[in-house]
Amino acid sequence: MFFVSEKAEIIYYRKPETLGGNIIEIKTPRSRVIFDCGRELEGDIFAPPPDVPGLFSEGEPVTAVFITHYHADHAGFIDKIVPGVPVYIGKTAAAIMKAYNGAQGRDYPAGARVTGFLKDGVPIKAGDVTVTPFSCDHSAADSYMLFAEACGERILYTGDFRSTGRKSFPALLKKLPSGVDLLIREGTHEGSDILSETEAALEKRIADELKRREGKPAFVLFSATNTDRLTTLYKAAKRSGRILLTDPVQSLTAAAAGRKFPRPGTPGVYAFTSSGDRRSYSLLKGFEKRLGKKAIAKKSFLMCVRASMGSYLKKLSELTPFEGGALIYSTWEGYASMPQTSDFLALCASLGLETVFLHTSGHADVYAVKALVSRVSPRRVQIVHTPPRSEKTL
Ligand SMILES: [Zn+2]
Ligand SMILES: [Zn+2]
Known part of the structure; x- marks a missing residue:
């Protein structure tokens, strides 16, 4: 699925009505930047990654991969990224992934694959794309939203987020850019007006x-x-x-x-x-x-x-x-x-x-989505991470 602006092309490697498994590319004349490399949450968990030359197989080189958080539907294919491609994730997120797997006798992901760490509000250059991470609350520690500036296009990708955790949501909203060209946001609870418990x-x-x-x-x-x-x-x-x-x-x-x-x-x-x-x-x-x-x-x-x-x-x-x-x-x-x-x-x-x-969701409810949209006032919105209509609480 493609969204094409005059300068930057956005490629979605999963249908939006896929529950997780996010892999999104921002492609400019000089760079290929990938946001997340997730496995699909439902279906065959041993399925190979989709065909993305340069990312999972030989092909036009990928400039960098940015991973919002360690859940498998966002980071599950981190060990399948071809060697030499820079990979960024939160420092604590990487430590948790390593400790969790190490405690179970698995060396995952191989440490060498992570080449740099995301820091709240600190921009990273990847070719002609600048990516600024913003720390957000989710049911995974050290999660980020990613803001890309690519050839004059301003793109905000939310990853997974919520307003009901212990991290301040108003403080995040304050930090986010206003007037973005494209908002790519999670839609886990799309179609439901039930507010999540804190x-x-x-x-x-x-x-x-x-x-x-x-x-x-x-x-x-x-x-x-x-x-x-x-x-x-x-x-x-x-x-x-x-x-x-x-x-x-x-x-x-x-x-x-x-x-x-x-x-x-x-x-x-x-x-x-x-x-x-x-x-x-x-x-x-x-x-x-x-x-x-x-x-x-x-x-x-x-x-x-x-x-x-x-x-x-x-x-x-x-x-x-x-x-x-x-x-x-x-x-x-x-x-x-x-x-x-x-x-x-x-x-x-x-x-x-x-x-x-006794559970509450790690994802954005209708209040969180409205507050976010009102803050960043996007020209266009693409909803991803949307399950087929479901009442399940993720
Ligand atoms: Zn997810
Ligand atoms: Zn998640």
């Missing part, structure tokens, strides 16, 4: 749920790289007098995210491992505060779990009864129907846990 309101609801179940075990299933949600869960656990338990993947991801995020060592946060292998124990070595099953069974806790932890929960349920406890489901509803997750939910139910859906 992380702060979600924190209160989770705390209330945990208080209501005083003395009963509580578990939470959410994305390990959603560091904002981790903070929400930590605060809710604290408000309800529980400790927060994080496994090696969660602990190391949080440590990579920076000092403000809770990890073992933060008061009230302890590490645990669900698998008894030597590797998992060695990953926890750096954390002073660790608890084994027997000690956990005696505590009032909120435990971060993953769908692969079924047999561990079975063993824990032999040490402390799960009846009356909860499994808080705090991620995209679509995952619940995927085989491993649905098996895990069924197992939790059989152990006596009630599944409670």
Whole structure:
């Protein structure tokens, strides 16, 4: 799909009604600049990247790739970019991606591929295109919007964003340029006028749920790289007098995210491992505060779990009864129907846990979109990242 101005050509390598998988090119007579290199979120996750010569195969050289954030539907093909092409992403985002994968024994992405880091408001030259990143709130830490100035054309690409997180949305709006020629924005909630709940309101609801179940075990299933949600869960656990338990993947991801995020060592946060292998124990070595099953069974806790932890929960349920406890489901509803997750939910139910859906979206609702459009007053708008009409909360 093409949008052609007099000077800069915009190439969309996915249909707009694709849920993520963003790959967008700004092409000028001298430069080829790519925004995001995502895998499609739905469908075959092992599908190869689309045919983009110069990016994923030999061809006219790409000047630079800019990645808004580490979600797979924006960064999933970072390891498929041909060597030698400069790649930019946030420094913390790169550290989180590396820690999250490293904790699971994967070297992804190979470190050499990231050649520079995005910094809020600091422009980067890529041939005759200047790209300025603006830090925004999303369910991934260190996310950016990208503003390109290409042969006199002013193009703002939002990536994924929201107004309901802990980062100030008015402060972002203030920084953004006004009077852009083209706004390429996410449309995850296109067609819905439902306003999203804030992380702060979600924190209160989770705390209330945990208080209501005083003395009963509580578990939470959410994305390990959603560091904002981790903070929400930590605060809710604290408000309800529980400790927060994080496994090696969660602990190391949080440590990579920076000092403000809770990890073992933060008061009230302890590490645990669900698998008894030597590797998992060695990953926890750096954390002073660790608890084994027997000690956990005696505590009032909120435990971060993953769908692969079924047999561990079975063993824990032999040490402390799960009846009356909860499994808080705090991620995209679509995952619940995927085989491993649905098996895990069924197992939790059989152990006596009630599944409670407590989640809020990481994407722009109708308020956020209107406020953004009013601020940047675009001449033209292209909506991308739009699912076929769906009520799912991403
Ligand atoms: Zn996305
Ligand atoms: Zn995202």
